[in-house]
Amino acid sequence: EAQVTQNPRYLITVTGKKLTVTCSQNMNHEYMSWYRQDPGLGLRQIYYSMNVEVTDKGDVPEGYKVSRKEKRNFPLILESPSPNQTSLYFCASSLGGYSNQPQHFGDGTRLSIL
Amino acid sequence: AQKVTQAQTEISVVEKEDVTLDCVYETRDTTYYLFWYKQPPSGELVFLIRRNSFDEQNEISGRYSWNFQKSTSSFNFTITASQVVDSAVYFCALSEAIFGNEKLTFGTGTRLTIIP
Numbered sequence: 001e002a003q004v005t006q007n008p009r010y011l012i013t014v015t016g017k018k019l020t021v022t023c024s025q026n027m028n029h030e031y032m033s034w035y036r037q038d039p040g041l042g043l044r045q046i047y048y049s050m051n052v053e054v055t056d057k058g059d060v061p062e063g064y065k066v067s068r069k070e071k072r073n074f075p076l077i078l079e080s081p082s083p084n085q086t087s088l089y090f091c092a093s094s095l096g097g098y099s100n101q102p103q104h105f106g107d108g109t110r111l112s113i114l
Numbered sequence: 115a116q117k118v119t120q121a122q123t124e125i126s127v128v129e130k131e132d133v134t135l136d137c138v139y140e141t142r143d144t145t146y147y148l149f150w151y152k153q154p155p156s157g158e159l160v161f162l163i164r165r166n167s168f169d170e171q172n173e174i175s176g177r178y179s180w181n182f183q184k185s186t187s188s189f190n191f192t193i194t195a196s197q198v199v200d201s202a203v204y205f206c207a208l209s210e211a212i213f214g215n216e217k218l219t220f221g222t223g224t225r226l227t228i229i230p
Contacts, residue, residue, distance in 0.1 A: 031216055042118075042205065042220035050214045058217060090159060092218075100147040100166075100209050100216050105159040 002027045006091050006106035013081060014114050021076040021109050023091030030096030032074040033058070033103065034066065037088040046089075049074055050096060081113045116141045118208050120221035127196055128229050135191045135224045137206030143167075145211040148182065148189045149218065153203040165189065193226075201228045 004025045013019055025032065033048040035058075045058030049068040063085055065077040074093075078085060088110050092103040117140040127133045139148065150162040163173060165182050173180045177194045193200050203225045207218040 033217070035218075040222055042222045043207075043218070044220075045217045048215050048217065056215065058215075088157070094216060096216070098211065098214070098216075100164075100211060102149065102161045102164050103216070103218060104161070105151075107158045 004091055004093050004104050004106040006109050008109060009107065010110045012112040012114065015082055016080050019078050019081060021089060023074045023076065023106060024072050025093040026072065027093060027104065028071065029093035032091065032093045034076050035090045035092065036060065037090065043090065083113050086111060086113045116208050116210055116219045118206050118219055118221035120206055120224050122224045124225045126227040126229060129198060130195050132192060132194050133196055133226065135204050135226065137189045137191065137221060139187050139189065139208045141208060141210055143210045147209045149207040150191050151205045151207065153205065196228045198228045198230050201226060
């Protein structure tokens with residue numbers, strides 16, 4: 001089954017404790033992206049990757065890091081999480097190649113930073 | 115800069131009524147793509163439709179239909195004979211043909227509640 005898998009689905013942690021949210025897709029997609037969803041703001045892009053080893057900032061990259069060492073994986077790293085990063089996070093993937101095909105989303109990760 | 119406005123924050127209708135969700139967008143590009151996504155109470159995002167800026171044909175898929183009008187920069191979504199399973203948050207989104215980044219700019223969503 002074609003899917004984007006995020007882990008964990010839920011996490012409660014404390015300020016300053018490094019965490020990683022994993023994202024994996026099995027569709028051989030070139031393009032991957034992270035979004036955060038906040039009430040009243042919709043979804044906003046954090047980082048994106050056009051292909052392996054090619055990543056760049058989205059609209060709200062502060063406090064986040066990403067890497068793309070393999071085509072299928074695109075982890076989101078919070079080196080020193082703060083309460084304002086409490087949010088619902090989505091990973092997405094699509095074919096890429098400037099085709100703007102529909103993005104497939106993971107089921108989301110709800111992070112609470114205390 | 116691109117922007118998507120969904121002015122209706124919440125809508126409630128009785129089951130079997132028709133309902134239209136509005137979406138207005140802003141972009142300076144001539145080539146762009148419009149999307150609708152559904153977010154049911156379980157939280158995942160489900161793709162509904164993609165339209166490119168050169169295709170203004172309306173589309174119908176079962177009880178769902180979409181009206182794309184470039185003259186008013188709108189891409190409205192209508193559900194006919196609504197059902198309880200249609201209860202969800204619906205997002206309209208815009209993507210420009212920018213070099214490499216297929217970023218989706220989302221509206222703030224419309225929460226649709228279908229009352230049985």
